[in-house]
Amino acid sequence: MAERRSLLPPGGQAFLGSAVFASAVTTAIFLTAFSTQLLRSLLGWPGFLSIIAGLIIAALASLWYRRTHLEWHGTLPISVVVFVGWAVLSVFWSDTTISTGMRLVYLLSFGFLGFYVAVLRDTIQIVRAVGDALRILLVVSLVLEILSGVLIDQPIRFLRIDGNIATLGPIQGVFGTRNQLGFIAVIALITFAIETATNSIPRRVGRWSLLLAAASLLLSRSPVAIGVVAVVAAATLALFGLRRVPAASRWIWQIALVTGLAVLGVIVWIARLRVIELLNAGSEFEVRYRLWRSMLSYQSQDGLQGWGWVGTWPDTPPFLWMNLATGRDNSTGLNAYLDVWFQLGLVGFFAFVALVGLALVRSWLLASDKRSIVYVWPALILVALASVSLAESSTLFESGWMLLIICAVKASRSMSWRDALPKRDPVPLEPSPK
Structure with a gap:
């Protein structure tokens, strides 16, 4: 059989498959993902989407020309597949089918860019x-x-x-x-x-x-960011404390930590009215509390499915009703968990909690067991994402969603039940410049 000829000369193929090109694409991806507001303000949606399309094409080319060097075993966590799959299925019951389809493409685009970064770059290179x-x-x-x-x-x-x-x-x-x-x-x-x-x-x-x-x-x-910093600081102290504990008894301290968090959660739940009363003293929480109550009152009649995925809220019912009820133009539910529940129902909610929870548990165990301190980065990033999701929906969009995918894929590749399945040895990669 005649060998297929590439449109690119060998030098071009080598460049697209090089670590230098992968490094440049990765940096461009992060610059774009973290500056979406700036780029849309300067270029408008057409220019911004052109940049996203260009990055996807560059990432696809990089993956294609490095495909023989990569180990695909256990690459994509099942929790990610379930959540994204349910979001895609929501197009069939959404009242805004075209809008849902377009916004799903947007979600998948940043998810793919996160997948690319997680597969082609080591954790320290991502950092x-x-x-x-x-x-x-x-x-x-x-x-x-x-x-x-x-x-x-x-x-x-x-x-x-x-x-x-x-x-x-x-x-x-x-x-x-x-x-x-x-x-x-x-x-x-x-x-x-x-x-x-x-x-x-x-x-x-x-x-x-x-x-x-x-x-x-x-x-x-930002009161929200200050709260996230407090949670991350507490998690950092606990994590570095666990890293100092002898490996043989570390599981005991892990169980003690989980138990303590569970007890704290029960106490907060029992005293929730008092906690809400204390938090409600500030206007920042008042806005969120009114919005969340409005979301619960306008919940879809089919609690399993939700209204269908829309990402950031459009100016259409039922999102319009909630903005009118709160007297404020909200583009999200200001809570990732409730946002997912509202848009994808209970199935989507549990799928999202499983995605965040599994990624966090895996990353936490790796960070507490591995000697290299670089394993701490995904664990703390996931702690920040999980905690900010209580007061913002940024984990569901753009840079937040991409970071979640990166950390979930990295944790899954290092700690997955599929490790018991047979693997093939990848062709060694050339040394990376970073």
Whole structure:
């Protein structure tokens, strides 16, 4: 049989299959995913979607020309397949079939980009790429905030920058809202800390990076981000405590930790009315609480299916009804778990909880057992995603969704029941530049 000829010369094929090209595509993916608000403001939806399409084409080419070097065994977690599959099926009962289909393509696009990064890059390489992207975007954010709030003393409306840096915030940077900036700053703190601890960057760069992330977090004045930081700090202390425990008795401490969290959860549930009363003292929680009650009242009659996947809310019923009821234009349910429940019903809710839970448990066990500190990064990122999902829906979209897929795939490849199945040995890869 005649051998199929490629349209590309051998040099082009070698470049597309090289580690250098994979590294460049990965960095471009993170820069795009974390700056979606900025890109849409500058280029509009057509330009932004063109960038996404270009990244997908580049990722497909990279995967194709490196396919013989990759181990595909146990690559995609079943929990991801179940959740995404149910979301795709929701197109059949959604009242907005075309809109649901288009938004599912958007969800799948960022999911595929996350899958590409997780399969082709090692964890430390992912940490470096995230760190490089966030350093650039946080610096750009502070520069634009200084330009708006100090130099011209005018808001930059099309970038949603209010120019409040002269009064020490709240600022939004290039991320659209203060809560999103605050959450990105939390991701940056985790990433820069791991970069510094693993000596992946010079110590001086690491210290300045941590200062940059901390300043962005404080200037955002985001109560949501402050809460996430508190949870991540507690998880970090617990995780490093477990890493110091002898391996033989570590499982006992893991069980004790789970038991303590369960008891705390029961106490919070019993005292929920008092907790809600305390939290309701602030307007930030009041808005969310009214919205969540409205979502429960407008829940689909078929509680198993939901209304159908739409991602960010369109200006159509039943989402329009909830915005009218709360007197505020909400683009999400401000809670990833309730958002999934509302759009995909109980089946989607349990599938999403299973996806987050399995990824978190696997990553946590790896981070507590493995010697390398780089395993801590996926665990803490998942802790941040799981906790922010209580007050924001960012885990379901763009960079949040992509980080969830990356961490879930990485955890599954390192700890999966499919490890018992026979494997084939991949062809060794050439050394990576990072």
